[in-house]
Amino acid sequence: MSIKAIAKPAKALLSPNDHALLLIDHQSQMAFNTKSIDITLLRTNVAILAHAASGFKVPTIITTISKDAFAGPLFSEISDVFPNAGVTDRTTSNGWEDENLIRRVNAIGKDRLVMCGLWTSVCCNGPVLSALEQGYEVYVVTDACGDCTGEAHERAVQRMIQAGARPMTSLGYLLELQRDWARLETYNLTVDIAKQYGGPFGVGLQYFKTMFESHGGKP
Numbered sequence: 083m084s085i086k087a088i089a090k091p092a093k094a095l096l097s098p099n100d101h102a103l104l105l106i107d108h109q110s111q112m113a114f115n116t117k118s119i120d121i122t123l124l125r126t127n128v129a130i131l132a133h134a135a136s137g138f139k140v141p142t143i144i145t146t147i148s149k150d151a152f153a154g155p156l157f158s159e160i161s162d163v164f165p166n167a168g169v170t171d172r173t174t175s176n177g178w179e180d181e182n183l184i185r186r187v188n189a190i191g192k193d194r195l196v197m198c199g200l201w202t203s204v205c206c207n208g209p210v211l212s213a214l215e216q217g218y219e220v221y222v223v224t225d226a227c228g229d230c231t232g233e234a235h236e237r238a239v240q241r242m243i244q245a246g247a248r249p250m251t252s253l254g255y256l257l258e259l260q261r262d263w264a265r266l267e268t269y270n271l272t273v274d275i276a277k278q279y280g281g282p283f284g285v286g287l288q289y290f291k292t293m294f295e296s297h298g299g300k301p
Contacts, residue, residue: 105226106177110154118229118236137271138271144156148173177209
């Protein structure tokens with residue numbers, strides 16, 4: 083018997099209302115020795131996530147570690163988008179061991195979490211492994227993480243995947259939330275974020291809008 087396809091998205095695909103986003107420790111000090119990704123590119127990818135989460139109204143938790151004593155302020159790409167957000171500062175390198183952070187996770191009440199952080203092997207790896215063990219479905223935005231070496235980043239990503247995490251990218255996250263260009267309520271939001279931060283894809287969209295949108299076209 084052959085399988086019959088139906089026009090229905092996979093349950094594994096993310097939607098704006100089915101998950102929470104955790105942006106973990108994107109701070110100045112942690113960026114100084116981040117070598118696995120160019121820091122400008124990392125900040126761009128974090129900006130995509132922040133703008134996407136804000137625009138699509140995804141519940142978002144922002145955390146720092148020893149902000150005033152050691153690791154310094156958040157990336158402006160996050161603080162500019164969420165100027166009034168409550169930021170959970172803590173001392174534990176594994177945020178999942180902090181009671182204040184756990185209270186926020188429980189208050190949101192989502193079983194599906196999307197996470198990223200600096201460094202991949204510490205700030206991101208600890209919460210991801212801990213949440214997976216407790217039964218959460220976890221996605222990791224790997225290009226919004228970084229580490230002191232390429233190997234440190236890759237081994238941490240491998241470890242999280244082996245434990246059950248699902249890897250994705252920042253631009254992939256944005257486009258997965260949109261997923262249909264006929265969703266006009268978020269069409270301009272998605273295009274504007276991609277145009278500003280989406281690299282070659284954004285340049286292509288800018289070209290498209292300039293050359294064709296006057297004729298009423300949509301992607």
